[in-house]
Amino acid sequence: MKERGDHMVEQINVLVVDDSAFMRKVISDMLNKDPYIHVVGTARNGKEALTKRVSLAPDVITLDVEMPVMDGISTLEQLMKQDPIPVVMISSLTKEGALQTLxxxxxxxxxxxxxxxxxxxxxxxxxxxxxxxxxxxxxxxxLINNTSKRHIQQMPSYRPFVTKHSTSSSNKRIIAIGTSTGGPKALKEVLTNLPKEIDAPIVIVQHMPSGFTQSLAQRLDTLSHIDVKEAAGGDILRNGTAYIAPGGSHMEIMKTGQAYSIHLNKGDMRRGHRPSVDVLFESLAKFPDLQKIAVIMTGMGSDGKAGLEKLKENGLCFSIAESVRTSVVYGMPKAAIEAQLVDEISDLDKISDHIMRHLNQFK
Structure with missing residues (x-):
């Protein structure tokens, strides 16, 4: 136990797994500098990691993706099958490394x-x-709810949804999603359960560095009925297509004639993020006639709260936040819920159903 201010804090024991002796030492030294982290051991490959996980009982494992004997993916599968433990992957920036990381x-x-x-x-x-x-x-x-398929009773709406504006079929609709830590898995759950004929485009901000968002889009595209792509500047939004903001760029929605299009910029980070959910949501708030469903899912911090406030002030917006029971990290949903900006709280496996139900109510 370590003392931090007035609180006693449990020390985090970490097992570092990498086939490079140099990298094992560098990562271990970095982590050990922090007074609340202690590297309890290292392993050269996945097979050794599985053995040391049992003997050393770490709280967190850092796991290299590419290793001999047993690679990171095979090791992770075994770890999650035996007894789930928090794992941070250490990945290369190569295209193959990005796909393996996802x-x-x-x-x-x-x-x-x-x-x-x-x-x-x-x-x-x-x-x-x-x-x-x-x-x-x-x-x-x-990790519990991300490794269990048991039925979870649906949570009630946080507050009643009131239609403030016309919902005639002539108005266009859009779905906007913001997520961070735990997001790739959450996006897979939501996007793969949306129908191909969905009558709206989907715009997404996932906190992720440049080089990984394209692989994420390609991976989700192969798994989903809808089309999924990494957003490009000038893209015209089309129904049945999801656009993921590229790492390192903010994504804003602009109007081009009667259509809506994507604008990318390298502006300053917002709350440490680029792309930022707030930037996306605030751009959508400029179009009060656009009917919006805003979704905030798992992630650290409060990105999305300020943007959601703008959406709620300007036009019709139904907001959904992921529940504490299924969020890997409850920061972003919690911030929006505590600000009373959320119409419905939903477990992850129900979010796609709720999107479709409220999208149909807009017609």
Whole structure:
């Protein structure tokens, strides 16, 4: 136990898994610098990691994606099958590395950190703060509901939804989703359960670095009935298509004639994020005649709350937040709910149904 102010804080025990002795030492040294983290051991491959997980009982594992004997994905599958534990993947920035990392997110990894320059990163210190922060966050992550398929009773609406504006069929509709930590798996659950003929476009901000959002879009496109793509500047929004903001760029919606289009920019970060959910939501708030369903799912912090406030002030917007029971990290949904900006709280596996129900009510 460590003392932090007036509180006693449990020390986070970490197992570092990487086939490179150099990387094991660098990552261990970074983590051990923090007074609330203690590296209890290291492993050279997945097979050794599974054994040491039992003997050392870590709270969090950092897991390299590419390793001999047993790679990171196979190791993660075994970890989640035996007894789920928070895992932060350490990935390369290659296209193959990105695809493997996204698969790891689907399998239950809490988050990932991208190596800055290949398998052996000599400048890993650049992302030292990110590694420490994500290990700390992972130690608090909710894994139970992400590994269980048991039925969860539906939560009631947070407050009654009141239609303030015309809902004639001539008005256009849009679905806007914001998410962060735990988001790739949550997006898979929602997007794969939307019908191909959905009568609205979907715009998405997922906090993720450049180089990974394209792989995320491609992965979700292969799994979904709808089309999914990484957004490009000038894209005209089309029904039945989901547009994911590219890592490193804010995404805003603009009007081009009678259509709506995507505008990307490299403006300042908002609350440490680019892309930002607030930026997306605030751009949509400029169009009061556009009927909106805004969804905030798992993620750390409060991104989306300020934008949702703007949406609620300007036109028809029905808002949904993911429940505490299924959120990997409850920060973003909690911030919106506590601000009384949410019309309905939903477990993850029901969000797509609620989107469709309220979309149909708009007609």
């Amino acid at each position: 698969l790891a997110m689907e399998l239950g990894a809490v988050d990932f950190v991208a190596k800055t320059s290949g398998a052996i990163s000599l400048d890993l210190h650049v992302i030292e703060k990110e590694i420490v922060q994500k290990v700390k966050l992972a130690s608090q992550a909710n």
